[in-house]
Amino acid sequence: MIEFSCVTKHYGDITAVDSVSFRVEDGQVCVLIGPSGCGKTTTLKMVNRMLDASSGEISINGRNVSELAAEQLRRGIGYVIQSVGLLPHMNVRDNIAIVQRLKRVDRRQRYRRADELLELIGLDPEQYRLKHPHELSGGEAQRIGVARALAADPPILLMDEPFGAVDPLNREVLQTEFLRLQRALKKTVLFVTHDLDEAIRLGDTVILMKDGQIVQHDSPERILAAPRNQFVRDFVGADRALKRLSCFPVEGYIREAQQIAQQDAASFSNGGRGPDSVVWVYGADRALVGMLQRSSSGYKVITLKPEEVGVVPLSSMKEALSRLLGQGIRAVPVLDQRNCVIGEVRLPDIEELNQAVL
Ligand SMILES: Nc1ncnc2c1ncn2[C@@H]1O[C@H](COP(=O)(O)OP(=O)(O)OP(=O)(O)O)[C@@H](O)[C@H]1O
Ligand SMILES: [Mg+2]
Numbered sequence: 001m002i003e004f005s006c007v008t009k010h011y012g013d014i015t016a017v018d019s020v021s022f023r024v025e026d027g028q029v030c031v032l033i034g035p036s037g038c039g040k041t042t043t044l045k046m047v048n049r050m051l052d053a054s055s056g057e058i059s060i061n062g063r064n065v066s067e068l069a070a071e072q073l074r075r076g077i078g079y080v081i082q083s084v085g086l087l088p089h090m091n092v093r094d095n096i097a098i099v100q101r102l103k104r105v106d107r108r109q110r111y112r113r114a115d116e117l118l119e120l121i122g123l124d125p126e127q128y129r130l131k132h133p134h135e136l137s138g139g140e141a142q143r144i145g146v147a148r149a150l151a152a153d154p155p156i157l158l159m160d161e162p163f164g165a166v167d168p169l170n171r172e173v174l175q176t177e178f179l180r181l182q183r184a185l186k187k188t189v190l191f192v193t194h195d196l197d198e199a200i201r202l203g204d205t206v207i208l209m210k211d212g213q214i215v216q217h218d219s220p221e222r223i224l225a226a227p228r229n230q231f232v233r234d235f236v237g238a239d240r241a242l243k244r245l246s247c248f249p250v251e252g253y254i255r256e257a258q259q260i261a262q263q264d265a266a267s268f269s270n271g272g273r274g275p276d277s278v279v280w281v282y283g284a285d286r287a288l289v290g291m292l293q294r295s296s297s298g299y300k301v302i303t304l305k306p307e308e309v310g311v312v313p314l315s316s317m318k319e320a321l322s323r324l325l326g327q328g329i330r331a332v333p334v335l336d337q338r339n340c341v342i343g344e345v346r347l348p349d350i351e352e353l354n355q356a357v358l
Helices: 040-047 070-075 092-096 098-102 107-120 138-150 168-185 196-202 220-225 230-236 240-247 262-267 317-327 347-355
Strands: 002-011 014-024 029-033 055-060 077-080 156-160 188-193 205-210 213-218 258-261 279-282 288-295 298-303 331-335 341-346
Touching (some): 070 077, 092 107, 138 156, 168 196, 205 220, 220 240, 262 279, 262 298, 317 341
Parallel strands (some): 156 188
Antiparallel strands (some): 002 014, 205 213, 279 288
């Protein structure tokens, strides 16, 4: 558990963090959000003592961090900085294992761990371990930054806008991956972002800051449903009902999907089902290839690209809605890792969720 008690940080005359108190429970993700300059990075850096508080106390599992040796403290804390900070002359494997090298962990063990982490973040070790940072996309570099922070398996992660430099589409992919990792690893995470959708999707709790102070610390749903004052209302914006969809993963709304093998599509008869239901079509390897559409001469197959229409169980309902609107279909397929259809999300369910009383 991380606990801040009345923590203040001055830089000369500037009060960057002003008497802040909050707690992050073990295994939870707490997201700090707020306008530029409100004190998010300063708050984060005081946890691993890259900065020392001017007053107040920060403790980890009941121990005051100012009484711990900085080096020992940092061993238990992974840190992901916004600019990723990969060393350009080192390959991916050495970048990931850099701290372990400093700790003189033997090479074989370091390399094994680096490969393990590449697998974990969804990059093929064969393909990536010897690449250099300039050979990576922005999103891949961000993932390597996360892998490096996880290398020593620290119980606590500090993440300062880890996906900030990534375009919106890739950012959603990284967020989904983060949720998947977090489910498996259950780290205690303090996460900084500028992006409200990201905050409500990833946070168990969200802290909205302004001028170094906490304005509201609440669950994502409460931040949207019950903004404490005008500042929060303005920050959250007019479309908070829609934003709320980001709080819900698709997995709670999966319906059974009707699907058919490609070679049987020609002889399909809808068996009395309504014309609105979607029939997904799969190919030889059972992966999604398209959907059936009724035409004057019976049914024909519309080809679909799984990565363009599909969502995964950890996608948000907001993502499902945007896929659905983007494709103009009544349901989106929920896919497993091999692009096989495991169910679908339907528009009426999204509408109902959206209309549920805030
Ligand atoms: N080393 C420093 N010396 C003096 N003032 C600083 C220093 N670092 C930060 N500040 C000031 O402290 C305040 C908080 O900065 P901080 O970096 O914590 O903000 P932030 O919320 O992370 O902003 P951003 O969203 O832009 O990253 C700002 O007013 C900033 O100008
Ligand atoms: Mg910052």
